[in-house]
Amino acid sequence: MKTIRVGGVPEHFNFPWHIALNENLFNKHNINLVWKDFYGGTGELSQALANKEIDIALMLTEGCIQQINQGKDFKIIQQYIATPLIWGIHVAHHSEYKNLADLKNTKAAISRHGSGSHLLTYLLAKQLNWDTEKLQFELVKNLDGALQALPNNNAQYFMWEHFTTKPYVDNNTFRRIGDFPTPWPCFVIASRTPFLENNIPDVSNILEIINNITQDFKNRKQIAAVLAENYQQDIEDIKEWLLKTEWSQEQITLTNVEKVQEELFDLGLINKKLPNQEFITYL
Missing domain, CATH: 3.40.190.10 (Periplasmic binding protein-like II)
Incomplete structure (x- = not known):
């Protein structure tokens, strides 16, 4: 076998x-x-x-x-x-950020370079007319890392699959301020x-x-x-x-x-x- x-x-x-x-x-x-x-x-x-x-x-x-x-x-x-894939755009539940425009020039949590959370941050920035060369990243390895990074303000937003992160929105760890579906x-x-x-x-x-x-x-x-x-x-x-x-x-x-x-x-x-x-x- x-x-x-x-x-x-x-x-x-x-x-x-x-x-x-x-x-x-x-x-x-x-x-x-x-x-x-x-x-x-x-x-x-x-x-x-x-x-x-x-x-x-x-x-x-x-x-x-x-x-x-x-x-x-x-x-x-x-x-x-x-x-x-529907990417939820998340911030810490008690953060000051209320909408996508507030996230300009803040730091994105990503699992690693070349990951979806990394690449989709660029796509989001392009849609919002941000300067992609000014994007900042905090490597957090995985969803568990983001669950620590956002409440501790080591990063300010995190993109991950909408339904996988939904329980953490429901329990007030994250707050979702938008969704971003992939164009393919x-x-x-x-x-x-x-x-x-x-x-x-x-x-x-x-x-x-x-x-x-x-x-x-x-x-x-x-x-x-x-x-x-x-x-x-x-x-x-x-x-x-x-x-x-x-x-x-x-x-x-x-x-x-x-x-x-x-x-x-x-x-x-x-x-x-x-x-x-x-x-x-x-x-």
């Missing part, structure tokens, strides 16, 4: 993988799939994939494309989530090129298993209640999230790769654009 290590954020988007593991669906294809949670998000996932700690990663689209553009030997093998589908599945070249049949089987689950995921019995329990979320929040989220079973389009590259280039987060085909591979 071949061991294949897969990493992703510990969020509700990735619950289909845990269903497949609980039902032993990978074992039926002689695959020992080992799942690993990465609390630091796409920046941490990229490092783990490059260091061969994992073989497949579920990464934010913009982060993955930036990493490939900057030389990482990764390929996108499929789009995973077809809808945008938010998650892709990526792997290292050498690994792919040697494991195409197994990777294809993994994708088939996951796609079969995601096609019918929303119709699974009591799925909202199961997700609410597993991720400590209010069931009404989960129902709202399910309405706004669609899984993909297709490869990312070249148009979306181009759109991400254009935005990253315009923001100075990459210094060149590559042919869009170089980012993806078809299994």
